[in-house]
Structure formats: C-alpha cells, structure tokens
Amino acid sequence: xxxxxxxxxxxxxxxxxxxxxxxxxxxxDEGVDFLGWRIRRHRKRGTDRYFVYTxxxxxxxxxxxAKPGFRSCGGD
Numbered sequence: 001x002x003x004x005x006x007x008x009x010x011x012x013x014x015x016x017x018x019x020x021x022x023x024x025x026x027x028x029d030e031g032v033d034f035l036g037w038r039i040r041r042h043r044k045r046g047t048d049r050y051f052v053y054t055x056x057x058x059x060x061x062x063x064x065x066a067k068p069g070f071r072s073c074g075g076d
Contacts, residue, residue: 028052036060 003025008018026032031040038057041050064070 033057033059 004018004023011018024032028039028041031038033039036057037054037060039052039054041052043050065072
C-alpha cells in the first residue's frame with residue numbers, strides 16, 4: 001500500500017477525499033507552502049540536530065509588500 005492510498009483510506013473514514021490535482025507529497029527537507037507559510041526542516045547551525053521551521057512564504061510577503069502604504073522598518 002502506498003502512502004497516498006493510506007491517506008485516502010484514512011480520509012474516507014472521516015468523509016473527506018484527497019484531490020489528486022491539489023495534492024503534493026514532498027519531503028519535509030524540501031519544504032512546503034501551506035496557508036501562506038513555508039514549513040521546512042533545517043539543520044541547526046553548529047549541531048547535527050534538525051528542527052522544523054515555519055516562516056512566511058515568499059508569495060505572502062510579496063503580497064503584503066505590494067500593498068499601498070507598506071513601509072519597511074528600515075526606512076524613513
């Protein structure tokens with residue numbers, strides 16, 4: 001049984017379905033954009049430990065910065 005098949009089985013018990021057009025299965029090291037956030041695992045500097053980091057996605061940042069009246073903290 002593949003991962004996708006197992007997910008479909010679990011979701012069907014909750015009355016949900018998996019959309020093949022929208023579903024992307026990726027490794028956490030590659031990261032994923034979800035609801036305006038980038039979720040990715042990185043190695044912490046100076047160690048061999050890995051942590052999951054969440055930060056705003058590039059697309060979300062561009063949308064905010066494109067709004068009229070946006071000022072960065074470093075400006076006048």
